[in-house]
Structures are given as structure tokens and as C-alpha cells.
Amino acid sequence: MLVNHLSKGFKLPHQRYSTLKERALHPFSRSGSETLNALHDVTFGVESGEFFGIVGRNGSGKSTLLKCLAGIYGVDRGSIEIHGRVSPFIELGVGFNPDLTARDNVVINAIMLGLTRREARRRFDEIIAFAELEDFVDLKLKNYSSGMAVRLGFSVAIQVDAELVLIDEVLAVGDAAFQRKCFDEFERMRAKGRTILFVTHDMAAVERFCDRAMLLERGRILEIGPPDEIALRYNEVNFRRAISEGSLPAGLLGGEARVRSVWCENDRGERIVIQQRADRCTVVLEIVVSKALENPVFAVVFRNDVRHTIFVATSLLSGHTGRFEPGEQVTVRFSFENRLAPRRYTLTPTIGIWDPEYRQLDQREDLAALIVEAPMQSGGVVDLPTEVQVTRA
Amino acid sequence: MSVQVGPSRYRGPSAIGDDLRRLGNLTFVLAATDFKLRFFGSALGYLWTLMRPLLLFGVLYVVFTEVVRFGGGIEHYPVYLLMSIVMFTYFGEATNRGVTSLIERENLLRKVRFPRLVIPLSVALHALFNLGLNLVAVFIFVLASGIAPRVEWLELLPLVALLVLFATGVTMLLSALYVRYRDMQPIWEVVLQILFYASPVIYVTSTYPDGIEREAMANPITAVLTQARHALIDPSAPTAADAIGGTARLLIPLFVVAAVFALGFWVFTREAPRIAEEL
Numbered sequence: 001m002l003v004n005h006l007s008k009g010f011k012l013p014h015q016r017y018s019t020l021k022e023r024a025l026h027p028f029s030r031s032g033s034e035t036l037n038a039l040h041d042v043t044f045g046v047e048s049g050e051f052f053g054i055v056g057r058n059g060s061g062k063s064t065l066l067k068c069l070a071g072i073y074g075v076d077r078g079s080i081e082i083h084g085r086v087s088p089f090i091e092l093g094v095g096f097n098p099d100l101t102a103r104d105n106v107v108i109n110a111i112m113l114g115l116t117r118r119e120a121r122r123r124f125d126e127i128i129a130f131a132e133l134e135d136f137v138d139l140k141l142k143n144y145s146s147g148m149a150v151r152l153g154f155s156v157a158i159q160v161d162a163e164l165v166l167i168d169e170v171l172a173v174g175d176a177a178f179q180r181k182c183f184d185e186f187e188r189m190r191a192k193g194r195t196i197l198f199v200t201h202d203m204a205a206v207e208r209f210c211d212r213a214m215l216l217e218r219g220r221i222l223e224i225g226p227p228d229e230i231a232l233r234y235n236e237v238n239f240r241r242a243i244s245e246g247s248l249p250a251g252l253l254g255g256e257a258r259v260r261s262v263w264c265e266n267d268r269g270e271r272i273v274i275q276q277r278a279d280r281c282t283v284v285l286e287i288v289v290s291k292a293l294e295n296p297v298f299a300v301v302f303r304n305d306v307r308h309t310i311f312v313a314t315s316l317l318s319g320h321t322g323r324f325e326p327g328e329q330v331t332v333r334f335s336f337e338n339r340l341a342p343r344r345y346t347l348t349p350t351i352g353i354w355d356p357e358y359r360q361l362d363q364r365e366d367l368a369a370l371i372v373e374a375p376m377q378s379g380g381v382v383d384l385p386t387e388v389q390v391t392r393a
Numbered sequence: 394m395s396v397q398v399g400p401s402r403y404r405g406p407s408a409i410g411d412d413l414r415r416l417g418n419l420t421f422v423l424a425a426t427d428f429k430l431r432f433f434g435s436a437l438g439y440l441w442t443l444m445r446p447l448l449l450f451g452v453l454y455v456v457f458t459e460v461v462r463f464g465g466g467i468e469h470y471p472v473y474l475l476m477s478i479v480m481f482t483y484f485g486e487a488t489n490r491g492v493t494s495l496i497e498r499e500n501l502l503r504k505v506r507f508p509r510l511v512i513p514l515s516v517a518l519h520a521l522f523n524l525g526l527n528l529v530a531v532f533i534f535v536l537a538s539g540i541a542p543r544v545e546w547l548e549l550l551p552l553v554a555l556l557v558l559f560a561t562g563v564t565m566l567l568s569a570l571y572v573r574y575r576d577m578q579p580i581w582e583v584v585l586q587i588l589f590y591a592s593p594v595i596y597v598t599s600t601y602p603d604g605i606e607r608e609a610m611a612n613p614i615t616a617v618l619t620q621a622r623h624a625l626i627d628p629s630a631p632t633a634a635d636a637i638g639g640t641a642r643l644l645i646p647l648f649v650v651a652a653v654f655a656l657g658f659w660v661f662t663r664e665a666p667r668i669a670e671e672l
Contacts, residue, residue, distance in 0.1 A: 010670060067503075067669075070505075070506050071403070071405075071406055071506040072405070072406060072502075072503065072504070072505070072506050072669050073405060073669060073670060074403050074404040074405030074666050074667065074670075075403050079403075080403070088505050088506035088507060089504055089505045089506070090504055090505075091504045094500065094501060094504040094505050095500070095501050095505070097426065097430065099430055100426070100429070100430065104426070104429075107422075108422055108426055111418055111419060111422045112419065112422075112501070112505055112507070113505070114415065116414070116418060117418055117422070
């Protein structure tokens with residue numbers, strides 16, 4: 001599959017004339033219209049048999065891209081070349097009707113997705129078996145839980161004979177076991193040479209299942225590459241936004257020393273965005289020094305998703321850092337046992353100096369992110385290793 | 394099989410698509426589903442489709458035979474009244490629901506690639522299912538009022554087909570326009586009211602004042618009802634050809650149907666690729 005310089009815009013009139021009266025009253029007044037470039041000069045290729053993830057913030061053009069690929073939207077400029085059939089849908093369970101039974105819905109949905117009526121009936125048992133909903137075949141869909149409905153939708157969708165399968169947010173619902181099953185099914189489809197393109201916000205899924213991924217931002221491709229790098233970049237892009245909104249004016253900071261980047265590593269030295277609780281975590285801070293500095297303080301502030309500062313990895317407590325000459329590139333590593341509660345954290349690197357009062361040299365709000373995972377939540381902000389002793393009187 | 398979108402610019406999904414079987418399958422499934430859903434959870438089920446024209450018939454019958462004392466001179470007036478109501482109900486239902494059909498299927502249109510024509514066609518087909526059921530009631534009335542079956546009854550098939558073509562043409566046109574102009578719906582409701590009284594539903598063709606009878610026959614519904622009366626109910630009633638003044642002139646209502654259908658198809662095909670974006 002090849003996408004060449006694809007562009008797609010939507011006209012957004014400032015005032016939309018949607019009634020005849022308005023049009024008759026203002027026949028000549030052209031309301032100015034803006035073109036929203038949902039996709040701008042997007043070029044990429046996907047090999048057959050590849051599992052390709054598309055990530056990006058809300059409104060970055062992911063779904064529009066998928067709709068263009070599925071042929072639901074026309075394209076303004078550029079071309080799409082696809083060898084093989086494309087699944088005609090981008091979402092699971094489209095057209096499901098809550099007032100009909102699962103049996104009826106499956107047949108309707110299957111026909112919607114391109115099967116003939118006979119095929120739909122023939123594959124019915126298979127579909128229900130995959131969804132594990134044999135006991136609920138004659139239950140109206142409105143009595144299904146959302147997870148069950150998604151299972152049903154997915155089971156129908158995989159019956160479609162298409163070499164290129166497009167899926168928008170498949171993992172939003174459905175329990176862990178079924179998600180696992182979905183991805184096993186994807187593996188099988190891939191083994192048959194089918195190509196899967198999927199849009200998600202779930203970086204963990206991208207890292208676990210994709211061969212490659214693409215990061216979109218405001219309708220442009222920011223990066224295409226291995227899933228772990230894209231996941232990292234996604235978090236950077238997602239959290240960097242805060243810098244422009246809430247940090248000090250440019251020029252004041254970064255003149256004497258500048259933060260280049262910050263990231264987390266595991267104990268094998270691999271870059272990570274997600275970590276299991278209690279694993280060893282190393283925060284790496286890269287700095288460029290442009291003026292001679294005596295004993296600067298390096299720190300990385302960990303804030304949780306409600307913006308509370310939970311932990312500061314800092315050189316302040318461990319004494320002097322030494323003297324740095326202009327032009328020096330410095331890498332600082334903070335290593336600690338990760339006892340943070342399972343949540344999402346943003347990392348704000350900062351450099352400061354005592355001169356004689358404390359003065360900040362550079363700070364980058366929310367430059368990176370770390371997600372801590374654990375099977376259980378304790379409810380606290382940190383989970384310190386605790387020995388429990390229960391005694392009875 | 395290889396699908397190539399481009400390099401010539403891809404404008405969007407077409408009205409008909411490249412697979413007529415898919416068009417047919419989808420149209421049928423959507424129509425059948427709607428038909429089924431209509432009566433889900435209602436105690437009387439599909440009897441309700443029957444009840445609506447029957448109730449309207451009852452009201453009009455009482456008004457025009459007991460209050461206004463109209464229809465006395467018309468052979469089998471009650472049967473004609475029921476038949477014309479049933480046929481007009483088809484036209485009204487198909488077009489009225491047709492206007493908003495694309496908006497109502499927004500979810501489907503935005504998420505699945507399929508021939509856009511499926512939507513208006515399924516509306517017309519759904520209404521046709523109802524017409525079929527209602528015609529059963531008409532035939533029961535016809536037989537009950539002592540009219541003997543004749544071969545001419547078969548004329549009803551091409552007549553209904555003509556009505557379906559007309560309704561489908563209007564539905565394609567209005568549904569495509571409604572996406573851009575939301576006032577199509579109230580306008581069409583009024584037009585439908587006018588058509589109801591302009592067509593020989595509660596009266597018969599010969600009731601028209603002499604001067605306008607032929608002009609009124611340009612309305613395809615008038616032509617269909619006139620011929621249906623002749624074929625089904627009263628062989629002595631004028632045929633459509635009689636009413637319009639010559640067989641050759643029948644081309645006029647036929648032309649109207651063809652023109653509306655062609656216009657509707659043209660507008661719909663033109664709009665189809667962008668429907669998903671403009672909803």
C-alpha cells in the first residue's frame with residue numbers, strides 16, 4: 001500500500017447557510033470559508049503483512065486518514081495505491097441496532113461489511129463462537145454490555161475478506177482476555193499475509209503489537225519508525241504542549257545551560273515509557289553547557305496526572321557536581337528503585353545554580369513521560385516496600 | 394484483485410458502486426430491518442401498517458358519504474377511496490421518510506464504504522413492503538364488494554412499478570438536497586399535502602372541472618390512480634388514455650416520471666461522493 005502526498009481539507013464556512021431562506025436573503029454574500037487541512041502532504045507505504053499503528057493526538061488526522069483509505073472520503077490531492085481489497089469499514093459494530101437480537105445484528109453487520117447473505121448465515125456459528133456469546137444469541141443488543149457488543153462487532157469484522165484491514169480504536173473496550181484474543185487473531189491474519197492498520201491512543205498496544213508506527217500531528221507525519229520510538233515521541237509531543245503554555249519567556253532560560261532531552265531507561269539501558277512498579281529506573285538527562293558553571297544543580301521533577309509533584313530526582317542532596325566548561329555536553333543519570341504508584345507521570349527537567357541565591361538556568365515542562373504499571377493499586381502516591389505483620393492477642 | 398484509488402483524483406464513494414449485487418443485498422437488508430423494527434414491541438405488530446390507511450379511509454369515508462354526501466354517483470366509491478389512499482400512502486411514506494433518510498443513516502455513511510444509493514432505495518423498498526400488505530386489504534375489500542376478478546387486475550403491477558419509479562426519483566432528489574438544505578422537509582410536507590388534494594384520492598378523475606382534467610393528468614399519480622380504477626374496480630370508468638385525450642398523450646405523465654427519476658438520479662450521483670463529509 002502506498003500513499004503519495006495525500007492531502008485532504010474540509011471547508012469550514014464561518015457561517016453556514018443551510019437553509020434556503022438564508023441563501024435567498026444573502027444570495028451574493030459569500031461567507032468566508034476556511035479550509036481545515038485535516039491531512040497535509042502525507043506520504044508513506046505499508047508492506048503487505050505488516051501491522052502498522054497510527055498514533056496522534058485528538059484531531060491530528062488519524063481517523064480522516066483511515067476514512068480516505070477506506071474510500072469513505074475523497075482526497076483533494078495526492079493518491080492512494082492499494083494492492084488488494086480494503087475493508088470498507090473503520091469501526092466495529094457499525095449499524096448495530098440495539099432493538100434487534102445478536103442474531104439479526106450479526107447478519108446485517110456482515111452484509112454491511114461486504115459478505116453476501118448466504119455467506120453471512122453460513123459463517124454465523126463461527127462468528128458467535130469466536131465472540132463466546134453462544135448463550136446470548138437471541139438477546140437484544142441493548143441488553144448486552146458494551147464489552148459484549150464490541151466482541152460481537154470484532155468477530156464479524158474479522159470475517160471480512162480484505163487484504164487490508166483498517167481499525168479505529170479497537171482496544172477501547174473489551175476485557176483483557178478478549179483483547180489478547182483479538183491480537184492473537186491479528187497475528188493469524190498477518191500470517192495469512194493480511195495487512196492491519198490501526199489507530200489508537202494506547203502506546204502499550206503499539207509497542208507490543210505493531211511492526212512499525214506513524215505519528216501524526218496536525219495532519220502531518222511527524223515520524224515513522226519502530227513502535228517504541230514512536231511511543232516515546234508521542235509522549236513527548238503530548239506533553240511538550242505544556243511548555244509553550246506555562247513556562248517562562250524564551251531567552252531568559254537556556255542561555256548558560258540547556259536541557260537537550262530527558263528519558264527513562266530500564267536496568268538493561270533500553271529507553272522505556274512504561275515500567276513495572278518496583279523495577280529499577282534510570283532517568284537520563286542530557287545537557288549542553290554554554291557558560292562556565294560551578295556546581296550546577298540538576299533535577300528532574302516527577303508530576304502525576306493531577307499535577308502533584310511526587311518525586312524529584314536531584315543532584316542537590318548528593319553534593320557538588322563540579323565545574324563545567326562552555327561547549328561541554330553532559331549526561332546526568334539518576335537511578336532509583338521505582339516505588340511510584342501505578343499512574344502516568346510527566347518529567348520536567350531543570351537546571352539551576354547557587355549564585356549566591358538559587359537561580360534557574362533552564363527548565364522544560366513535561367518533556368517526557370513515564371507510565372508505571374502494577375497489578376494492584378494501593379491508593380497512595382508511592383508504594384514503599386512494606387513488611388506486614390499481623391499478630392493476634 | 395487490486396483497487397487503485399488514484400492517481401486520478403478519488404472523489405469519494407459513488408452512488409452505485411462497482412458491485413450491483415452488493416447494492417441489492419444492502420438495500421434489501423436495510424429495508425427488511427426497518428420493516429421488522431417498525432413493529433418491534435408493539436402488540437398489534439404489522440397490523441399497524443394496515444391500520445393507518447384504514448383509519449384514514451374510515452374518517453374520509455364517513456366525511457364524504459355521510460357529511461358531504463359526495464361519492465354517491467361513483468361506482469364502488471368506498472373501494473376506490475381505500476385503494477387510492479393506500480397507493481397515495483405509499484408515495485407519501487416513501488418520499489417523506491426519504492427526505493431525511495441520509496441524515497438518519499449518518500453513522501453508516503460516515504463509517505462504511507458502500508454504494509450511497511442504498512439509502513434512498515431501501516426507503517422506497519420498505520414503503521413498498523407496506524404497500525404490498527395494504528394491497529392485500531384492498532383486494533379483500535374489492536372481492537367483498539362483489540367485484541369479480543379479471544385479467545385486467547394484472548395492470549396493477551406496471552402501475553405500481555410506475556409509482557415506485559416516481560417515488561424513488563423524488564426520494565433520490567430530496568434526500569441529496571436535504572443534506573445541504575434542511576428546509577426541504579417542511580417544503581415537501583406542504584407539497585405532499587397539495588399533491589394529496591390535487592390527485593384523485595378522495596374524488597375521481599371525472600370530478601375535475603372540464604378545463605383542467607387533461608392538465609391534471611400530467612401528474613403521474615393521477616394517471617396511475619385513474620388507470621388503476623379502470624383496471625381494478627370499474628371497467629366502465631375512463632382509462633388514463635381517455636382522461637388525457639389520447640394514448641399518445643400518456644407520454645406526458647410517463648415523461649414526468651422519467652424526468653423526475655433522471656433528475657433525482659443525476660443530483661444524487663453528483664452529491665454521493667461528498668455526502669459523508671457534508672452530513
